[in-house]
Amino acid sequence: MQSATGNSPATAQESASCAPPAQGEPYLLTPGPLTTAFSTKQAMLRDWGSWDGDFRAMTARLRRSLLDIAGDASDEAGEYDCVPLQGSGSYCVEAMLGSLIPRDGHALVLANGAYGKRIATTLRYLGRAHTVLDKGDYLPPRAAEVERMLDAEPAITHVVAVHCETSSGILNPIEEIAAVTAAKGCKLLIDSMSAFGAVPLDVREIACEAFVSSANKCIEGVPGFGFVIAKKSALHDARGRSHSLALDVHDQWDVMNRTGQWRFTPPTHTVAAFIEALRLHKLEGGQPARLARYANNRDVLVAGMQELGFEPLLNARWRSPIIVTFFSPAHPAFSFEQFYELMKQQGFIIYPGKLTVVESFRIGCIGQVDAQVMRRVVQACASALRTMGVDHAAPPAAAIEERKLLAELA
Structure with missing residues (x-):
């Protein structure tokens, strides 16, 4: 059985072509409803x-x-x-x-x-x-x-x-x-x-x-x-x-x-x-192929977001290929509401956080999206940060320390 959290070969996924949504429609980077063919x-x-x-x-x-x-x-x-x-x-x-x-x-x-x-x-x-x-x-x-x-x-x-x-x-x-x-x-x-x-x-x-x-x-x-x-x-x-x-x-x-x-x-x-x-x-190859595409979407997304300074909530062991939660940046100029609107203007609908303890937001990896789309998502995030005057997306240090502690308990 293929692991749901294991890395997928990028070469296998680069061949998967996901057509863009209809003209004027944004990509829905949510856990459903999602972008459909x-x-x-x-x-x-x-x-x-x-x-x-x-x-x-x-x-x-x-x-x-x-x-x-x-x-x-x-x-x-x-x-x-x-x-x-x-x-x-x-x-x-x-x-x-x-x-x-x-x-x-x-x-x-x-x-x-x-x-x-x-x-x-x-x-x-x-x-x-x-x-x-x-x-x-x-x-x-x-x-x-x-x-x-x-x-x-x-x-x-x-x-x-x-x-x-x-x-x-x-x-x-x-x-x-x-x-x-x-x-x-x-x-x-x-x-x-x-x-x-x-x-x-x-x-x-x-x-x-x-x-x-x-x-x-x-x-x-x-x-x-x-x-x-x-x-x-x-x-x-x-x-x-x-x-x-x-x-x-x-x-x-x-x-x-x-x-x-x-x-x-x-x-x-x-x-x-x-x-x-x-x-x-x-036609795509059923459950194994869909898992591979979604897992590759997740891996491309997480790698790109970490280059910008964002950190995922979960360590890799428990991180699903469905949706990824990121800590909100600690930078005082960051506002999720403004970030959301800037992402929407660039054609991407993301999801607010649903955690009870820390500020966060979510980006879905499912639907008619592939690695190329996820790279564009990262570019859009970088553009939104520049517009907001946020020069680094690192979360509060306390959030990372809490994640490390709880990861040891898991």
């Missing part, structure tokens, strides 16, 4: 009947394709099935939690950023018992501490983990989390929203009850739906469990299998775009 946009120009046989065939195709990427057989022999759901990624996370965790279940939530905390908030709304392991902004949850918490609370039935925590850009060690969860007889639910399709998640190798992702992430589609890939046994057991009609994964699965249709009005144009995005994903 022109042909993906073009696929949305046709209207589809939601009950029509052609559209039902498209739904069946996307379900089979996603199971293939997940490593499961896309037929009756497979252990898993794919259930698309209308709405944002958070809708799908809530649907998974509310449908697959029994009302008398108890979840251990592994949190190291905003999205792990959102899972805990969702469970509170759902009235599900839960315990939170909060590692802060810098550190991943490790197998040994998960094991200790499962031993300390025998009532825990499920472990819920975020694959890539995009509030910091950390790639969590899902393989070791899965192994210890299975060894303790618990069920693993994964929020792989910003990772699936690029970072390996093969259900033959990672024991999980279910995971969720979204159309507008590493497959490079557009917003409008997400999907739950779950064991068929878990979907069977979920009957009558959901708190919500619209977010009932079992009912959506049952209706799709019986009729080929979505229960409620599907995002037809988004599905059409996703079919094209899946074609491009396969």
Whole structure:
């Protein structure tokens, strides 16, 4: 299996050509929505009947394709099935939690950023018992501490983990989390929203009850739906469990299998775009090739930003190929709001920080961008700093010292 954090040969990625966005559109350097291929946009120009046989065939195709990427057989022999759901990624996370965790279940939530905390908030709304392991902004949850918490609370039935925590850009060690969860007889639910399709998640190798992702992430589609890939046994057991009609994964699965249709009005144009995005994903070389391009984007970006004096929040071991968080410069003339606008004027939309402790900002590495684009991003950052009168982008010394200390703890 290819490492998600290992360096990728630049020569392999220089050959990957990513067309620029349409005239006047900026590059979206965010964790999704992201910059999409022109042909993906073009696929949305046709209207589809939601009950029509052609559209039902498209739904069946996307379900089979996603199971293939997940490593499961896309037929009756497979252990898993794919259930698309209308709405944002958070809708799908809530649907998974509310449908697959029994009302008398108890979840251990592994949190190291905003999205792990959102899972805990969702469970509170759902009235599900839960315990939170909060590692802060810098550190991943490790197998040994998960094991200790499962031993300390025998009532825990499920472990819920975020694959890539995009509030910091950390790639969590899902393989070791899965192994210890299975060894303790618990069920693993994964929020792989910003990772699936690029970072390996093969259900033959990672024991999980279910995971969720979204159309507008590493497959490079557009917003409008997400999907739950779950064991068929878990979907069977979920009957009558959901708190919500619209977010009932079992009912959506049952209706799709019986009729080929979505229960409620599907995002037809988004599905059409996703079919094209899946074609491009396969044409590029599937998950390994997409990982290689994204990892190279990250490495080119980080190297260039460090030449300007910027420092990434995370050390290389935990730095994902999805999005990179950088400390804001300590220079008194630096203002993120002005920096953002200057970057936008040069054709790049970046992301504000989402940390609780230090000032930061984020730059995404996913979407229809390649190493050449990332070099232009670095040049745009240099230009913005000059305009602001910032002669060096070094962060506060205390931030670097804290990072070193916490890296030793990891």
